[in-house]
Amino acid sequence: MFSDVKKVIFPAAGLGTRFLPATKASPKEMLPIVDKPMIQYGVEEALSCDISEFLIITGKHKHSIEDHFDYAFELEDKLKKSGKDKLLEEINRLNHINLAYIRQGYALGLGHAILCAKPFVKDEPVAVILSDDIIPPEETLLLDMIRLYRRLKSPILALERVPKKEVSRYGVISGVKESENVYRINGLVEKPAPEKAPSSLAIIGRYILTPDIFDVLEKAKPGKGGEIQLTDAINELLQKRPVYGFLFTGKRYDAGDKLGYLKATVDFALKNRELSGAFGEYLLETAVKLKNNIHKRV
Numbered sequence: 001m002f003s004d005v006k007k008v009i010f011p012a013a014g015l016g017t018r019f020l021p022a023t024k025a026s027p028k029e030m031l032p033i034v035d036k037p038m039i040q041y042g043v044e045e046a047l048s049c050d051i052s053e054f055l056i057i058t059g060k061h062k063h064s065i066e067d068h069f070d071y072a073f074e075l076e077d078k079l080k081k082s083g084k085d086k087l088l089e090e091i092n093r094l095n096h097i098n099l100a101y102i103r104q105g106y107a108l109g110l111g112h113a114i115l116c117a118k119p120f121v122k123d124e125p126v127a128v129i130l131s132d133d134i135i136p137p138e139e140t141l142l143l144d145m146i147r148l149y150r151r152l153k154s155p156i157l158a159l160e161r162v163p164k165k166e167v168s169r170y171g172v173i174s175g176v177k178e179s180e181n182v183y184r185i186n187g188l189v190e191k192p193a194p195e196k197a198p199s200s201l202a203i204i205g206r207y208i209l210t211p212d213i214f215d216v217l218e219k220a221k222p223g224k225g226g227e228i229q230l231t232d233a234i235n236e237l238l239q240k241r242p243v244y245g246f247l248f249t250g251k252r253y254d255a256g257d258k259l260g261y262l263k264a265t266v267d268f269a270l271k272n273r274e275l276s277g278a279f280g281e282y283l284l285e286t287a288v289k290l291k292n293n294i295h296k297r298v
């Protein structure tokens with residue numbers, strides 16, 4: 001329980017209904033932001049925190065994720081023959097990582113997806129990355145949470161202050177501020193109506209969990225939306241032990257939502273060396289057209 005955080009879970013078995021029909025036959029986590037699937041940004045984030053054991057919870061579309069982190073002999077052969085060494089290196093860059101897969105037979109909720117990870121986690125703390133919450137590589141959210149875990153030895157949830165009207169999209173906490181950016185949580189509500197929300201501190205897609213979460217998840221009943229909710233399980237856990245929130249004030253993209261996905265795509269494209277010039281010019285032209293109100297909606 002008191003070892004360092006060396007493991008990470010990527011739940012990727014959700015149905016991704018907000019992105020249908022794109023997610024009918026492939027997982028949301030494989031949608032690209034510029035030229036990398038969302039899940040790859042999450043894997044790179046975990047690698048930058050010295051995490052060494054990776055688990056992806058897959059659903060019925062597991063093959064595209066597995067193939068993405070594996071060798072692709074035909075493609076490699078073609079790239080080799082055409083001298084595209086840089087691309088060859090890029091497509092195999094992450095193949096060495098210690099990556100395991102567990103299948104969640106039915107999408108019974110995030111809590112259930114985490115429960116599926118029990119044999120992987122064993123008795124160690126574990127990070128959880130929801131890869132549709134994209135955190136740019138220059139931010140250090142997960143690293144800061146791991147450092148906080150070393151001090152507190154307790155579960156830590158990433159929090160963001162969101163506008164009141166948006167709270168119903170998130171799990172929301174009530175808690176007491178303990179120090180700069182750190183809250184001791186005393187209650188959680190999943191997707192509350194704005195007038196019933198205990199605060200505007202929303203849980204975002206990074207967690208450090210301890211193995212005692214599994215005792216609670218094993219007994220969990222379906223909650224909001226008929227799903228086994230991780231927030232319900234954490235709510236029960238905090239009756240027995242301290243649980244903390246870490247307030248993140250950096251940049252995050254909710255890329256599980258179409259607008260957030262588009263914002264992430266635009267910002268990452270503007271940071272991309274090959275694209276930023278031409279794409280920036282295109283955006284400026286488009287902005288001028290919009291401003292002059294001659295941009296017709298399609």
Ligand code: UTP
Binds near residue numbers: 113131
């Ligand atoms: P979301 O709440 O975003 O649900 O899941 P979703 O199914 O992916 O997408 P929408 O809301 O229908 O558009 C949060 C995270 O939990 C995973 C998802 O893959 C996502 O990473 N998840 C959710 C599972 O792994 N299993 C589940 O049963 C539910």
